[in-house]
Amino acid sequence: MTWVTGADGSPYGVTNLPYGVFRHGEREPRIGVRIGDFVLDLAGAEAAGLVLAAGALGRPTLNEFMALGRPQWTAVRRRVTELLTDPAHRPAVQPLLAPLDQVRLLLPFEVADYVDFYSSEHHATNVGKIFRPGQPPLLPNWKHLPIGYHGRAGTVVVSGTPVIRPTGQRATPQGPVAGPSVRLDIEAEVGFVVGVPSPLGRRVPVDDFADHVFGVVLVNDWSARDIQAWEYQPLGPFLGKSFATSVSAWVTPLDALGDAFVPAPDQDPPVADYLRDVPHLGLDLRLEVWWNGERVSQPPFAGMYWTPAQQLAHLTVNGASLRTGDLYASGTVSGPERHQVGSFLELTWGGAEPVKFAGGETRGFLEDGDSVTVTATAPGPDGTTVALGEVTGTILPAR
Amino acid sequence: MTWVTGADGSPYGVTNLPYGVFRHGEREPRIGVRIGDFVLDLAGAEAAGLVLAAGALGRPTLNEFMALGRPQWTAVRRRVTELLTDPAHRPAVQPLLAPLDQVRLLLPFEVADYVDFYSSEHHATNVGKIFRPGQPPLLPNWKHLPIGYHGRAGTVVVSGTPVIRPTGQRATPQGPVAGPSVRLDIEAEVGFVVGVPSPLGRRVPVDDFADHVFGVVLVNDWSARDIQAWEYQPLGPFLGKSFATSVSAWVTPLDALGDAFVPAPDQDPPVADYLRDVPHLGLDLRLEVWWNGERVSQPPFAGMYWTPAQQLAHLTVNGASLRTGDLYASGTVSGPERHQVGSFLELTWGGAEPVKFAGGETRGFLEDGDSVTVTATAPGPDGTTVALGEVTGTILPAR
CATH class of the missing domain: 2.30.30.230 (Fumarylacetoacetase, N-terminal domain)
Structure with a gap:
């Protein structure tokens, strides 16, 4: 009280x-x-x-x-x-x-390095089906390690910052063209903020997660799918992501989420020793994605294949140091159902099945003036609910 | 005088x-x-x-x-x-x-974001031949844009810092195993250091290169090829690179390199408007790679396909902002000849053709205790020579 x-x-x-x-x-x-x-x-x-x-x-x-x-x-x-x-x-x-x-x-903290993982099996499977139809949707490495990459720390912005439509190259049947992205998307994610640094050359074991991680933010990792698709081979996403990554203004301390830890999905095949976390716990965060005021999806974070402790252990297994302000995001949070996905790429199945809004409008990807808000709640003690703030942004036309 | x-x-x-x-x-x-x-x-x-x-x-x-x-x-x-x-x-x-x-x-500057390009046609071609034999060595996007990705700014270290052999997962015929890297390599590169920032949403034209870039460092982007090969699909290099990136202690100001600008290779197909730099200039920096005191390679920077001005324009075409301390590296510098390559992957053709040292020893990749030094010189005014310092590091055993 x-x-x-x-x-x-x-x-x-x-x-x-x-x-x-x-x-x-x-x-x-x-x-x-x-x-x-x-x-x-x-x-x-x-x-x-x-x-x-x-x-x-x-x-x-x-x-x-x-x-x-x-x-x-x-x-x-x-x-x-x-x-x-x-x-x-x-x-x-x-x-x-x-x-x-x-x-x-x-912006609540100065971002040191920003890492983005890819830890939802449902999301990775959906993306594989959309981009590589007829092939096994998960690549051979996916269940052996939490796939991730570094993003641009300097363009992490606080919730509410307008997002200018990025310009870049995309492939067309007539060859590549440069211009504003026409497949602008979101990625609803959960981010973990490092407080306590670690020295170069020393790995952080899975058990030390709570000694280093201060708290949690909501993340929208805006993505230009057309730019990304043309540029990403062989070195991964670059300009398709680096124009803006929005985070919630509120950092929820881990101490507020004690009642939200739940068993994470079983992992098969067994993981390497350095990734074995006992207990193997995820977080029961219930995300909601709102597009122009309508709720279009409810991604469940509890189903993520790789846990935040495993992500941190993987990030440092090669001896990489941690700095205060390091941010690592989960990757797009998608559940098994269509109404549980964390990107519009999945929601509209590559743009082929547009979302119909109550007012009759339809959308494949984001149009100028569109707003997207991601919220989340978690179970708190004694039946209370803990809200994780929101991350919101409105698309401005390309310059 | x-x-x-x-x-x-x-x-x-x-x-x-x-x-x-x-x-x-x-x-x-x-x-x-x-x-x-x-x-x-x-x-x-x-x-x-x-x-x-x-x-x-x-x-x-x-x-x-x-x-x-x-x-x-x-x-x-x-x-x-x-x-x-x-x-x-x-x-x-x-x-x-x-x-x-x-x-x-x-370390002469605090690194904001670190970006690594892949701008040597010879290097990209060699890597394509080694990793994808029988296929076109360059991917379709390579000549349309300077391929790049973000690296870990927090593990950029100054020349002389020991490099601890990284641990991680690698693929074997029996499946993935975790352990110290057995294919530890270098990448001899040239890095550009941003002084003047740019606001979010505003691209930096090719002509503004010298307004933003303060100077040049030598870079050794240490690479664990086995970790990289297993992890890099689909999101690019991560732990195979993030354990350490060494830079020279001296930042050579662009003002010292006025006599080193030379015409860069012709580009065909023609590049997008935002990448068209007139004049199209590279830098005549002559790199040398020394392995345990023997010079094993002399990579010529003048032959890089993409120029530093094009890299900067590409990096910001999507509206990404620049911060003071941003570092972007050229990618491995390799010339057309075997004695001009900037990685041991290429020098030993994937480890298959080990280097023979004068003392009779041979090497495929780096062993514990090995030292590598990269130096470079450029033509200065009136027949003088400008040296760009050195970037050196010695491998310590895995922990």
Whole structure:
């Protein structure tokens, strides 16, 4: 129970408490925690001595706080919970609350490296069927390791940032042409944010996942399918992805998701030792994809073949170091059913089966002016629900 | 002519003047310029009022200086040249010179995003022949756009950093196994360092190359061929590359390479408008690859099919922004002859034709304890030679 008006019973109650960075009026950007429809100014709270975090809460990004490590993350979360539940703190804390509609949310952390995985068996199978009909949809390596690649960290943007339609080359029957993408798509994903770094040359075992990963964001990895299809052989996606990757403004700490861990799908064939996680746990995050205000899909994250702990262990098995602010995304989240897919490529089966909106309009891929929002919820303690914010963007015409 | 002892006639004379970051004794890391076998302390020079750069020379990386832009780069270079050539400055400047063997060179800039291209036709053709025998060695897209992908910025290390043999999965006739790489290779490349950023959504035309790019580094993009071969489909290289990428400690400013620009190879078929650079210029950089002290190859950079200006225009055609510290590498530099290739994959034709050293030893790929050094020179003004430093690394056993 919190004394903050309207927060109890909301999916942003005291069992959630996600972190973000906000600007309020003319003040400098600062770290806050969401409670109900308010944001608690943690920089102000630390300056007033209400919470202690070695000054890290007074910074304009979460990076320094995320670098402190799990004991500090847990201590700050416990203290914030006290401040928001014990009415004795209300006189001191109330002035540090700002209504959400009066603040602007910023990119919550400085992205170090961005890695994108490809860990939904349903998604990889669908893509294989669409692009390589008549062949085995999964490549031979897919069940042996979590396939991934590096994306562009500098074009990770916060939810709400408009997405300018990218220009590039695409193949046509008359040869390649350059121009605005005509197959602009989304990828609904879940991202994991690294707080605690690791040194070069030392792998991070699956068991150390929670020592390094601070929390979770929602990700929309916008994708120009035509640019991607022409460029991606043999070195993978490049300009078809690097124009923009949107993340939610709220980083949900792992501590808020304790009730969301569920057994992940069995893996057959057995995985290599360094990928064996016991228990083998995924997260029961229920995504929703909204296209121009209509819900078009409900991808279930619980069914992902590779778990976030396995992804982290794989990412570092070659000795690659981690930095604070590293972001790794799950890959498109798709379930077994058509209404559970995380891309419009799958939803419209390569554009061949357009989506019909209630108003009668149809869509294959994204048109200028279209908006897409991805949301997610997870089970919290005692029957509560934890919301993971949203990641939204509107397409602007090519320049 | 410089008054610095021994610098005239050396490839680090006053027509070169590369930038780096060094540590001297217990002092904080600082920016310096190499002259002969000395480094000029630019932080000290700026503090003494000998050169002006808005305080940027007092920083521990080149990033702030590189962000100032070409007029400032040129002004500082001109002033440093004055300081090192006019004997009247010698009394003030001499105390700011440290012998190179008394300093430690550090990573000269903080890497923002790292992109690796694949722009040598000879290299791409060789790789195609080795990996896809009997098929057309170049894929259909190769001559239409400079193929590239994002690498891991966080594992870019300075020359001299030991390289720990990476562990990972590789395919065997009995199925995939996990363990240390047994086909560890190099890729001799040239890297371009971005100084001036560009906003999201705005492409950088080919003509603006010199407004954004500050200078050049040598790159060794260490590659575990066995890990790469198993993982790279369909999303490209990942762990086979991300364990380490070495760069030279010296960043050679473009201003030092004015005499090295030469016509690049003709391009047929004609390229898209956004890739058309007039004049179409490459750089006459002459690389040398040394394996355990023996020179095994001399890759000519002048023959690269795609120019650095085209690579930059391609990288941003989709609206991707640039940040100060972005690094993009050319891809392996290989010429048409076997003694001109930039990887041991090519030098030994997939390991089938081992290199014989003078001492009688042979090598297919890298063994623990092996060292590789890549150097390069370019023509300078008036018959001088400009050296581009070196990038070196020694293989340590897997952990």
